[in-house]
Amino acid sequence: MAEPYYITTAIAYPNGKPHIGHAYEAIAADVIARFQRMNGRDVRLVTGTDEHGLKMDQTARAAGRDTLEFATEMSNAFRHTFDQLNISYDAFCRTTEARHKEASTRLWQAMEASGDLYLDRYEGWYSVRDEAFYSEDELIEGEGGQKLSPQNTPVEWTVEESWFFRLSKYRDFLIELNETPGFLEPESRRNEVLSFLKGQELRDLSVSRTSFDWGVPVPGSPGHVMYVWVDALTTYLTGIGYPDNTEMFGRFWPANLHLIGKDIVRFHAVYWPAFLKSANLPVPQSIFGHGFLLHRGEKMSKSLGNVVDPLDLAAQFGVDQLRYFLLREVSFGQDGSYSSEAIVTRCNAELANSFGNLAQRVMSFIAKNCDGSVTATAPVEQADAALREKVRQACAEELPQAFERLAISAGLEAWIQAVFACNAYIDEQAPWALRKTDPERMKRVLATLCGCIRDLAIALSPVTPTSTAKILDALCIPQDARDLSALAHDPALGTIRVEDPTPAFPRLELPVDDETA
Known part of the structure; x- marks a missing residue:
């Protein structure tokens, strides 16, 4: 039990x-x-x-x-x-x-x-x-x-x-x-x-x-x-x-x-x-x-007119985005501050531009250029192994250990560093160029990235459960293979399928007439 x-x-x-x-x-x-x-x-x-x-x-x-x-x-x-x-x-x-x-x-x-x-x-x-x-x-x-x-x-x-x-x-x-x-x-x-x-x-x-x-x-x-x-x-x-x-x-x-x-x-x-x-x-x-959470550094009060309904923020920016921002922005245990600009800036930089864009680029490329399926047979190179190890450490060790001690923002910092490493890797390996020059190497690069994206989505699931489920669904990851124990198995070693990838983290816009700003 x-x-x-x-x-x-x-x-x-x-x-x-x-x-x-x-x-x-x-x-x-x-x-x-x-x-x-x-x-x-x-x-x-x-x-x-x-x-x-x-x-x-x-x-x-x-x-x-x-x-x-x-x-x-x-x-x-x-x-x-x-x-x-x-x-x-x-x-x-x-x-x-x-x-x-x-x-x-x-x-x-x-x-x-x-x-x-x-x-x-x-x-x-x-x-x-x-x-x-x-x-x-x-x-x-x-x-x-x-x-x-x-x-x-x-x-x-x-x-x-x-x-x-x-x-x-x-x-x-x-x-x-x-x-x-x-x-x-x-x-x-x-x-x-x-x-x-x-x-x-x-x-x-x-x-x-x-x-x-x-x-x-x-x-x-x-x-x-x-x-x-x-x-x-x-x-x-x-x-x-x-x-x-x-x-x-x-x-x-x-x-x-x-x-x-x-x-x-x-x-x-x-x-x-x-x-x-x-x-x-x-x-x-x-x-x-x-x-405490402070609004622009000030304690919230009705007299100051800065009391915000959390559902208004969720409606403006998304539930998962609000969840991510609050736990990423504030060192848990300390006071923190929030504003609409801060939510937009943080979520666009890390969720939309970094992780969301990475996942969508890779999965859309596979859907469009590989008939939605990749089986890698080319050997694993040092760059592939180094990235997989970087992501594995972040998702299976650093983030869980930080979450266990309630250092949630520290765990998310390890996670985003792994995301940045994936973006550096895709730019260096350029699978769109490999498609013409070395298709087998391209498949290995895409499989490596899909394995990393799966790990990153699983690790982030407690924070953004709805959005990461979209990514895992598109990667055809079974429901019973989305817990932390799944990170011990590397899907990049088998056939990876992609179905109907849709952007999980769209870019946010700050409303021009924003009363919470």
Whole structure:
């Protein structure tokens, strides 16, 4: 049986429509999931929407909407966006579903059975926007002396009866866990969390609210609903059948990777492992906090008018092109910037002009001049072997190794260097000239190129699945020969057929009247 691999995105808070940051995270998770499937793993990718909490309730009320009706509309918008961006999720979980309420209840009861929940009175600072509690020493001063959270969001003094979780009990465990190599990446995120854990006493965490009722009810405690982060984090368990589907849960838990934004690292690297430890459940293997996407170097906000619908970008430039740009342009884990010009420039230079043009030139030449079929009998020359080895290393070693460590842009850099090598080779070998002077050598050159194009298309498939499928279809590569293990076999040694080659990556044009530019 294939080795399991479980990956999750953060569970999106749908008090507004999805933006490019949501798309970026979902695309990255999808690329990793597709890569692991191609690597022979039994993958489960879980995403969804976190629909409870005060902020959600307030947003719905302000719009004069029923909260569940509003949440359903927004959740459907996220699902639609992810579907349009070709996100191959295995489960889309909503925190308002009955199965999720059951999972949250069971987790709560497990923490209660460990003696880690107690009833007390909460007095402290709370950010509605972050759905987070902050201590006095974490606050910063805004304009006019206004107190703000570390995320620059307003906080308000809150007093209410609350259930508390004995977070302080797990301080040493959490320090040791976050010091474990590979648990929290990149290093900058790990340093932030360790600074938080070591720099102060860890206070117990308020985990219920009584000032509103939009949430999962606390079992046996009328009037209390669970703190939204207890509820939201439990989605990672719901998505693999907790608590009733013990077979699925036993197969996929603990998660191999939680992929999240850097602004919610503390919830995942501090609160979540403590909840799990209390409930006698294993902690996730790895958490990765990626950076933010900036529009022309600026953080996106409605007031600046630079919030872009990712589906508008996908409609303008293509889904695969958008996917490629986001993961090629930004060093994964760091902040990055995007603009329409940058998308057009990058995708034209690398996808259209370099790889797409290479594939189309070679396949069209074979279709037109070789009756759609090439069998190479001429000996393999040094230039052929050198190119095949360059491409093999990039596609079967460098890119997979980089993707395994989530250095996605580095893997794509190795890939594009192999593409450049193919273009240099075709210019040097000039098969159009060999057609007249040495037809057998021409066939060897074309077969070598087709083998390289196949490898490059397979390696890029997690990033641009639809476009690379067109290339592999034109090369008549069987569906069961498109995973990473296929790279061990060289099709250039047999007969290569080409059928109906069509350009996979057309050149992009920047719209003259482009509001996203």
